[in-house]
Amino acid sequence: MxxxxxxxxxxxxxxxxxxxxxxxxxxxxxxxxxxxxxxxxxxxxxxxxxxxxxxxxxxxxxxxxxxxxxxxxxxxxxxxxxxxxxxxxxxxxxxxxxxxxxxxxxxxxxxxxxxxxxxxxxxxxxxxxxxxxxxxxxxxxxxxxxxxxxxxxxxxxxxxxxxxxxxxxxxxxxxxxxxxxxxxxxxxxxxxxxxxxxxxxxxxxxxxxxxxxxxxxxxxxFSSKAIGETDSFEIPKDEKIKWALFSLYRAQRAYKNEHKVWASNFNDLNNSEIVIDGETLKPSLENHSTGYNISIKSPFSGKTIIITEDGTLKMKP
Missing domain, CATH: 2.60.40.1190 (Immunoglobulin-like)
Structure with a gap:
């Protein structure tokens, strides 16, 4: 080229x-x-x-x-x-x-x-x-x-x-x-x-x-097929779980801006369950001295996906 x-x-x-x-x-x-x-x-x-x-x-x-x-x-x-x-x-x-x-x-x-x-x-x-x-x-x-x-x-x-x-x-x-x-x-x-x-x-x-x-x-x-050949791509379901976690992350930031502390339960965030491709997922919220962890166990991959107060994403087997 x-x-x-x-x-x-x-x-x-x-x-x-x-x-x-x-x-x-x-x-x-x-x-x-x-x-x-x-x-x-x-x-x-x-x-x-x-x-x-x-x-x-x-x-x-x-x-x-x-x-x-x-x-x-x-x-x-x-x-x-x-x-x-x-x-x-x-x-x-x-x-x-x-x-x-x-x-x-x-x-x-x-x-x-x-x-x-x-x-x-x-x-x-x-x-x-x-x-x-x-x-x-x-x-x-x-x-x-x-x-x-x-x-x-x-x-x-x-x-x-x-x-x-x-x-x-x-x-x-x-x-x-x-x-x-x-x-x-x-x-x-x-x-x-x-x-x-x-x-x-x-x-x-x-x-x-x-x-x-x-x-x-x-x-x-990045498809391995030649230019012009048809290929298919489906966004992985775990990516959709990440979207949901970031929605909760933004809700936590808004809550802290208003109340000066992190929310300690999902009722404060008006969100206690998440539905992805027909699967109902229940996140967990754990507060600690410097922030929080919100986690979801993926029924699709078996991995636990975690987001922290600073937007860090972690994947655990």
Missing amino acids: TIDGHASEVSWDKAEWTNLFIDIEGDKKPKYDTKVKMLWDDEYYYILAKMEEPHVWGDLKQRDTIIFYNNDFEVFIDPDSDTYNYYELEINALNTVWDLFLTKPYRDNPAVLNDWTLTGLKSAVSVDGTLNNPNDTDKGWMLEIAIPFAAYKTSYFHKNVPVDTFWRVNFSRVNWQHDLVNGKYKRKKDSKGDFLPEYNWVWSPIGVINMHEPEKWGYVY
């Missing part, structure tokens, strides 16, 4: 587009279309993003600056689906990169490693129109990315190439309203001089304006 932003390979022709992105908060239709294709081989996870945009612009050129202050495309990856130790990649129309590693979501006070580098990353941009030229109307821009599996040795200690398995992934497109200042594109401000809020368009909706809820990201399945 030649990473040049044009995606002229036959492999890309055979790959299917995702559905069009939607607003991060739900089903609102974005002003401009965004869609993605994905491929993989023994070395790389390939992503092709196509973005409709009548004014392609960017002015951030320094690596690891805050790229979402420009219109950008973002990739979020959690290889082992535990919401901890995940990766974020942001790229603008100038192909300026911000890559970072987060030990956990911002809600749980993570270490954010801005100096982490996605070694071996390849990316390229092509513009259907002109870049930074306000005198015409563009059609959009396309971003081609190759992410090396070897880069995930930082936190992903299993087999690095995921074959017939899934990663938790999400894609986000940040889009700003703009003004022209001395003939140059700038983010638009309101009458008080504050920047207008950005639009956030995503592949897998979060429900709130916060990409850092990894439990709500999508599932990317």
Whole structure:
């Protein structure tokens, strides 16, 4: 694969587009279309993003600056689906990169490693129109990315190439309203001089304006079948148990914000049983000196799945 932003390979022709992105908060239709294709081989996870945009612009050129202050495309990856130790990649129309590693979501006070580098990353941009030229109307821009599996040795200690398995992934497109200042594109401000809020368009909706809820990201399945061949993937039932545990985790956080202590029973959380694919599951709640454990014994795998007060997920035989 030649990473040049044009995606002229036959492999890309055979790959299917995702559905069009939607607003991060739900089903609102974005002003401009965004869609993605994905491929993989023994070395790389390939992503092709196509973005409709009548004014392609960017002015951030320094690596690891805050790229979402420009219109950008973002990739979020959690290889082992535990919401901890995940990766974020942001790229603008100038192909300026911000890559970072987060030990956990911002809600749980993570270490954010801005100096982490996605070694071996390849990316390229092509513009259907002109870049930074306000005198015409563009059609959009396309971003081609190759992410090396070897880069995930930082936190992903299993087999690095995921074959017939899934990663938790999400894609986000940040889009700003703009003004022209001395003939140059700038983010638009309101009458008080504050920047207008950005639009956030995503592949897998979060429900709130916060990409850092990894439990709500999508599932990317790395099929061993050839491009164009049909394959099937069903989200594992234990993943659905994790969803339920995170719902209880959020309820606990809301309870503590109001009452200054953790709830000690499920009645306080208005949730004492969970139904998954027809199976009724009863979680257990154990409070301790620094927080709590909520656990569910999976009837599907036999494992006990536990979530703690800081969002840590544990799996026990």
